Amino acid sequence: MIPFTKLEATPLSDRISTLLKDAIIEGQFKAGEEIVLTAIAERYGVSRTPVREAFQSLAKDGFLTLRMNKSAIVVGIDEHFLRNHYEIRSVLEAQAAYNAAANGKDFSRLQRIQDDAEKMRLPMSLDEFRSYNMKFHRCIWDLSGNERLQQLLSDMWVSSYSSSALPEIHRQTRTFNSHRRLINDIINHDCDAAFEHMKRHIIGSLNNILKILDEGKKEA
Amino acid sequence: MIPFTKLEATPLSDRISTLLKDAIIEGQFKAGEEIVLTAIAERYGVSRTPVREAFQSLAKDGFLTLRMNKSAIVVGIDEHFLRNHYEIRSVLEAQAAYNAAANGKDFSRLQRIQDDAEKMRLPMSLDEFRSYNMKFHRCIWDLSGNERLQQLLSDMWVSSYSSSALPEIHRQTRTFNSHRRLINDIINHDCDAAFEHMKRHIIGSLNNILKILDEGKKEA
C-alpha cells in the first residue's frame, strides 16, 4: 500500500467539546455561569445535536454540570477543582508508571523521547515542550498495558493548564530531572519507586500551577 | 414543606445506557460483536437520538468502542478487561479512603452503616448486601471531599459483577472484617493504612470474581 496517512474526519461533537473545554479552562466563562445550548449552537453555526453531545462529554469529564430541562452550568476552574483534578491524575499516572515498571519490556521509545528532547537547546518553545511532555507521558500510558487507564488519562490531559509555567528554563530542567529519574525507576522495574516518584511529579506540577495562579491573583 | 420526595424523570439516554451496560456486563452481547444503533433504538421503541447519547456515554466508560460512520463494538468483559477495570478502581477507591482518613471529621454515618449491617442475620440477601456495600463505599467517597473522584467511581460501579460471589456467608463475614478494618484506619486518620487496605480490599474482590469466572469456565 502507498504510504498515505488516512485523513480522518472528526465528528463535530468532538471538535466542539475541545473548543468548549479550552474556553472553560482559559476562563472565558465565569464559574457557575449558565451556558445555553442553543446559544452555543448558533455561535458555532451548527445544529444543537452535536453541541448537546459535546455538553454530555464535558459533563462526564467534570467541566460542566447538566441539569434536566435546564441550562448547563460551567464548573469553575478554581483551586478546589485543580486539587481534585490533580489528585486523581496523580494517582492514575502513578499507577501507569507502576505498571510500566512491572510489565514493560521495550523501553527504547521512552529513552529516545527523552534523549531527543535533551539534545535541544533550552529553553524550548512552549509548543516544543508541550509536545515532548505529552509524548513522554503517553509513552508511559502505553507501557502500562491498561487501555482504559490510557483513555481516562487522555481525557484528563489539559495542556493549557501548565501554559504559563513552562517557558522558564529552570522549570524545564527540573522536569527533565524528574523524567530521567522516572525512566530509571521504570527500566529497573522498581514499581514502587516509579509510583511514588510519578505521584510526586504530578503533585509538583499542581503546586506550580497553584503558585502561578496565586501570583496572578496578587497582581490583579 | 410537606415531606414529598421529588419524583424525578430521568432522560431516556440514561435509562438506556444503564440497560445496555447491564446487558453487556451480563454477557448478552458477544465480545467484539457489532451493535447497531438503529436496531437498539427499535428494540427499545425510542428514537436514535437518546440511544446515540447512551452509546457515547458507554464509550466514555469503556464498555463500547465507537467508530466513525460504523457500528459500535462491544468490549468483551473478559479477564483482561476486569483486571484493567479493577486496577483503576482500586487505586481510586484507595485515594478516596486516604482522603477520608486525612480530611474526614464526622464518621458517625460510616459507623452507623456498618453497625446496622452487622445487626442483621447472615447471610443477607443479595439485594441487602449490595445495598449495604454500596452505601459503605459511597460514604467513603463522600468523606473524600473530591466530587470528581466520586463521579468517576460512581460511573465505574457495576454491582452485578459481584452478583454470583456474595451470597456465601463466609464471603460476607470476610467483607465485614475488611470494612471494619478500613473504618478503623479512617477514624484513626491513618491515611497510608487506609490507602493500602482499600487497595487490597478491591483487588481481593477482583480475585474473587476471577475465581468465580474460572470455575464457570471449567463447568462449561
Next chain:
DNA sequence: TTATTGTTTATTGTATACAAAATACAATGA
C-alpha cells in the same frame, strides 16, 4: 396587597428528515 392560577416565552428532550459515508453486490471489461 398577596397568594394563587393562567398564559406566554425560552429552553431542553425526543423524534424525524435529510445528507454523507461505508458496505455489498452486480455489471463490465480485460
Next chain:
DNA sequence: TCATTGTATTTTGTATACAATAAACAATAA
C-alpha cells in the same frame, strides 16, 4: 476468471421539527 467500477442498500452524522418542561409575568380572587 478476476479485478475494477458503478449502483443500491444500510448505517451513521447532522439538521430540523415537534413535544414537554421551566421560568417569567400577567391576571384574578381573597
